[in-house]
Amino acid sequence: MKTDPYVALRAYFEQRAPLPDAEFAVLRQLFRPRTLRRHEVLHAAGEVARHGAFVARGCLRSFVVDAQGKEHILQFAPEQWWIADQHSLTHHAPALFAIDAVEESEVLLYDALFYHQKGLPTVRDSELSLTMLTNRIYAMQQRLVLLLSAPAKVRYLDFIQTYPTLAQRLPLRLIASYLGITPESLSRVRHELAHERPGA
Amino acid sequence: MKTDPYVALRAYFEQRAPLPDAEFAVLRQLFRPRTLRRHEVLHAAGEVARHGAFVARGCLRSFVVDAQGKEHILQFAPEQWWIADQHSLTHHAPALFAIDAVEESEVLLYDALFYHQKGLPTVRDSELSLTMLTNRIYAMQQRLVLLLSAPAKVRYLDFIQTYPTLAQRLPLRLIASYLGITPESLSRVRHELAHERPGA
DNA sequence: CGAGCGCTTGATTGAGTTCAAAAATCGTGG
DNA sequence: CCACGATTTTTGAACTCAATCAAGCGCTCG
Numbered sequence: 001m002k003t004d005p006y007v008a009l010r011a012y013f014e015q016r017a018p019l020p021d022a023e024f025a026v027l028r029q030l031f032r033p034r035t036l037r038r039h040e041v042l043h044a045a046g047e048v049a050r051h052g053a054f055v056a057r058g059c060l061r062s063f064v065v066d067a068q069g070k071e072h073i074l075q076f077a078p079e080q081w082w083i084a085d086q087h088s089l090t091h092h093a094p095a096l097f098a099i100d101a102v103e104e105s106e107v108l109l110y111d112a113l114f115y116h117q118k119g120l121p122t123v124r125d126s127e128l129s130l131t132m133l134t135n136r137i138y139a140m141q142q143r144l145v146l147l148l149s150a151p152a153k154v155r156y157l158d159f160i161q162t163y164p165t166l167a168q169r170l171p172l173r174l175i176a177s178y179l180g181i182t183p184e185s186l187s188r189v190r191h192e193l194a195h196e197r198p199g200a
Numbered sequence: 201m202k203t204d205p206y207v208a209l210r211a212y213f214e215q216r217a218p219l220p221d222a223e224f225a226v227l228r229q230l231f232r233p234r235t236l237r238r239h240e241v242l243h244a245a246g247e248v249a250r251h252g253a254f255v256a257r258g259c260l261r262s263f264v265v266d267a268q269g270k271e272h273i274l275q276f277a278p279e280q281w282w283i284a285d286q287h288s289l290t291h292h293a294p295a296l297f298a299i300d301a302v303e304e305s306e307v308l309l310y311d312a313l314f315y316h317q318k319g320l321p322t323v324r325d326s327e328l329s330l331t332m333l334t335n336r337i338y339a340m341q342q343r344l345v346l347l348l349s350a351p352a353k354v355r356y357l358d359f360i361q362t363y364p365t366l367a368q369r370l371p372l373r374l375i376a377s378y379l380g381i382t383p384e385s386l387s388r389v390r391h392e393l394a395h396e397r398p399g400a
Numbered sequence: 401c402g403a404g405c406g407c408t409t410g411a412t413t414g415a416g417t418t419c420a421a422a423a424a425t426c427g428t429g430g
Numbered sequence: 431c432c433a434c435g436a437t438t439t440t441t442g443a444a445c446t447c448a449a450t451c452a453a454g455c456g457c458t459c460g
Contacts, residue, residue, distance in 0.1 A: 064345055066345070066349045068349075070349065072344075072345055072348040072349055074341060074344060074345070086334045086337060086338075087334055087335075087337070087338045090330065090331070090334055096338075096341065096342075097341070115330055129330060130290065130315055130329060130330070130333070131290070133330070133333040133334065133337065134286045134287055134290055134291075134333065135287075136337055137286060137287070137333065137336055137337055137340065138286075138287045138296075140337065140340045140341070140344065141274060141296065141297070141340070142296075143344065144272075144274060144340065144343065144344065144347070145264055145266070145272055145274070147344070147347045147348070147380065148272040148347070148380040149266045149268075149270065149272055151415070151416090152415080152416070171437095171438070171439090172438075172439065173438070173439085180347065180348040180349075181416070181417090182416075182417060182418080183438080183439070183440095184416090184417075184418085184439090184440080184441085185415085185416055185417075186439095187438095187439060187440055187441080188416090188440085188441085190440095191440080191441090351447070351448090352447080352448070371406070371407095372406075372407065373406075373407090381448070381449085382448075382449060382450080383406080383407075383408095384407090384408080384409085384448090384449075384450085385447090385448055385449075387407060387408055387409080388408085388409085388448090390408095391408080391409090
């Protein structure tokens with residue numbers, strides 16, 4: 001057990017506010033560890049999602065496949081991110097999108113109950129799920145604005161800012177899918193940038 | 201008082217599950233009515249948002265203004281919709297976007313406390329705010345996928361489906377802004393559609 | 401009745417796609 | 431550890447959708 005996922009979870013909470021052992025002991029019971037190999041799915045589109053995940057190591061993504069068979073990536077979830085089809089989880093409805101591992105990953109699974117946190121005494125965070133959802137909305141808004149207003153090059157630069165590590169380790173075609181452009185276009189954008197700013 | 205906004209709010213809840221008078225009595229205290237004239241703002245971008253709104257009549261929108269001075273509409277909120285900058289509300293941070301009235305509107309304002317619903321006994325909905333946020337995410341996801349995958353014409357057709365009433369009553373330039381295209385382009389899209397399907 | 405705003409229409413331009421093929425990289429089995 | 435096939439990335443050329451620039455039309459409202 002070289003990388004204990006619960007240690008990563010604890011770190012996540014501590015980064016935000018001190019968390020007494022007792023409270024964390026309760027919290028951790030809501031999670032179950034799992035390792036995912038590359039390309040292994042958490043759930044497919046159309047299935048009812050039974051779990052969301054906290055990513056302790058690696059990277060997951062959520063994505064849809066459109067009528068033309070093209071994949072569109074909604075979210076990347078590298079270390080310390082949450083990922084889930086909340087709608088499917090809470091309403092037991094078929095998931096709109098699939099979630100799979102982009103790399104070998106270690107995650108902590110939680111289920112629908114987590115959002116309500118009935119058992120938890122205070123955990124200071126009946127707000128926890130609210131914060132998670134609010135952050136998710138915030139991130140999606142940023143992305144909407146970029147898609148509405150900025151050309152591919154700017155969106156790519158923003159991506160590098162937002163996910164510096166991912167920009168390195170993910171294959172170009174996944175990044176292109178996230179940005180909403182073709183791999184060919186992204187390749188060209190990179191080419192241009194390499195010439196504009198030789199020191200990068 | 202021909203249109204009591206609280207009646208609209210009550211209707212909203214009843215549509216989802218029966219709501220005893222006693223519980224609604226508690227709930228309604230979290231809201232304060234307000235009338236907005238066309239173009240009147242709830243808050244500007246950069247201000248700390250103090251309220252979110254339930255729209256009883258009319259239509260609000262949230263939008264950002266980009267570096268080139270162009271407006272981008274994030275959300276329309278016609279009757280029975282909620283609209284707010286949750287991030288700003290809950291974190292007392294400067295709002296990322298502005299909210300104003302597209303038409304003369306009647307709304308019920310709520311503040312940050314609403315999300316926690318401390319005072320409320322059960323209201324069957326400690327889930328209420330969770331549901332609201334989850335629905336918001338769901339809607340934004342749909343829109344992201346459309347922006348990533350579909351050309352302007354398809355996005356417009358989807359808009360008509362999703363907001364049949366708005367497609368009628370909103371000026372074209374607002375719809376264009378929402379769709380992420382220029383008014384000129386939307387005009388042409390409409391022209392094409394009128395010819396393709398003469399019976400519409 | 402004129403000024404201004406919103407919508408349309410046209411001509412041109414440009415960012416990004418598509419199709420095609422070559423070059424580079426990766427993974428796997430021998 | 432190397433070699434080979436498969437997948438990724440790059441590069442090129444033609445094309446397309448939507449943006450931009452520029453008039454012109456019709457309406458409302460002041």
